[in-house]
Amino acid sequence: MGDRQVPDIVVGRLPIYLRALTFLKADNREITSSQELGDRLGISSAQIRKDLSHFGEFGKQGTGYEIRYLENNLKEILHVDRMWDVVLVGAGDLGNALASYKGFAGRGFHVAAAFDADPDKIGHEMPGGLLIEDVANLEARVQAAGWKIGIIAVPADAAQSVANTLVGAGVIALLNYAPISLIAPSSVRVEQIDPAVHLQHLTYYLG
Amino acid sequence: MGDRQVPDIVVGRLPIYLRALTFLKADNREITSSQELGDRLGISSAQIRKDLSHFGEFGKQGTGYEIRYLENNLKEILHVDRMWDVVLVGAGDLGNALASYKGFAGRGFHVAAAFDADPDKIGHEMPGGLLIEDVANLEARVQAAGWKIGIIAVPADAAQSVANTLVGAGVIALLNYAPISLIAPSSVRVEQIDPAVHLQHLTYYLG
DNA sequence: TAGATTGTTAATCGATTAACAATC
DNA sequence: TAGATTGTTAATCGATTAACAATC
Secondary structure, eight states: OOSSSSOOOHHHHHHHHHHHHHHHHHHTTEEHHHHHHHHHHHHOOOHHHHHHTTTTOOTTTTTTTHHHHHHHHHHTTTSSSSSSEEEEOOOSSSHHHHOOOOTTTTGTOOOOEESSOOOOTTSSBOOOOOEEGGGGGGGHHHHHHHEEEEEOOHHHHHHHHHHHHHHHHOOOOOOOOOSOOOOOOOTTTTEEEEHHHHHHHTTTOOO | OOOSOOOOHHHHOOOOOOOOHHHHHHTOEEEOHHHHHHHHHHHEEEEEEEHHTOOOOOOOOTEEEEHHHHHHHHHHHHSSOOOEEEEEEHHHHHHHHHOOOTGGGGGGGEEEEEESSSSTTTTTTTTTTTTTEEOOOHHHHHHTTTTTTTESSSSSHHHHHHHHHHHHHTOEEEEESSSSSSOOOOTTTEEEOOOHHHHHHTTOOOO
């Protein structure tokens, strides 16, 4: 408990646990168990207990976990017991979807600003009401505001350059939707979402 | 080489390798090495060679890999040496983005039909020109067309029910964008994309 | 040939699971 | 108390890496 080096693969499961707890809470449940969580998530109960044990003791023998208590602890561990401003680059269809996504607010994130390179879009509003700013001002704005998290929703051929600008301006966490492997300093965390990659993972198993 | 049970974690990296090869090819490169690929992807060269060795021998000692040859082989292995029809459920902002996504065609996928429950949307066209059909007809249409892959882009509270309908109609691979853990028979493959989960994975590492 | 890089083996490393004492 | 479930240990399992013979 309280190890200093938690495996990244364990960290990656915590948001899944948190999501499941929030789901149960919305269902007016108060107590759950590693067994129940595991059944829901397709994960062994032992693994859930082991994962949580890296961070402390959150349950009661014989009873299980108080949902609100564990939820609050996971939020603290993941640093989403606060709101994070996120800067969005790219105001195409995907950017629009992200800017108007209702799911961010309850989970610690707020899209603070949006940027695009298209003169026809700059100055207009996205669905949700956010003003589309000129990407030429991206670096200055990010620096001034101190934003640490960026979402890249631009075409593949612009993504690396946008990433470089964001990193140069102080961003240290990137969520990249462009279908390329971004190159970034090791001090910058990068997560990739590429639907075709996920679909190809699936088709491997299809006849 | 030619093992019958390839670890899923290995399968999950193949689309990344394929994407990198396509990128290099677009740059008019003809030969690459496990070292170069690894450097680009942040993966050790040994791991790339080991991963590929599950499927055969694709390189030449002293030279490396012919990009087109390895690319074609990975496409075959992943079964994207053909086009897959995909059925999209949900015509909100995210559905719009997916329906008009240019990146699918070159990577083996075609959004064949789109469905929504909103009477204001049914009968209208999505960006890209696809007709929005009534979700009430989803099961019959999927069965008739024989679609095997579904993308779920509906709100969380509708996702499980849509998944059930798709699975009941014969879909065996699901890409789920709704922020819940879907429950599906073990014969059905499910991939989840939840931006908040990815962002929370990132914030763990932020102060 | 000399240099380079593969494919593979064996060793290392790390993650998952099974089991159970502790205890609510 | 009896039953249930945690947190943790040790064993198992699996994945990654280092090293190198083979060979282009």
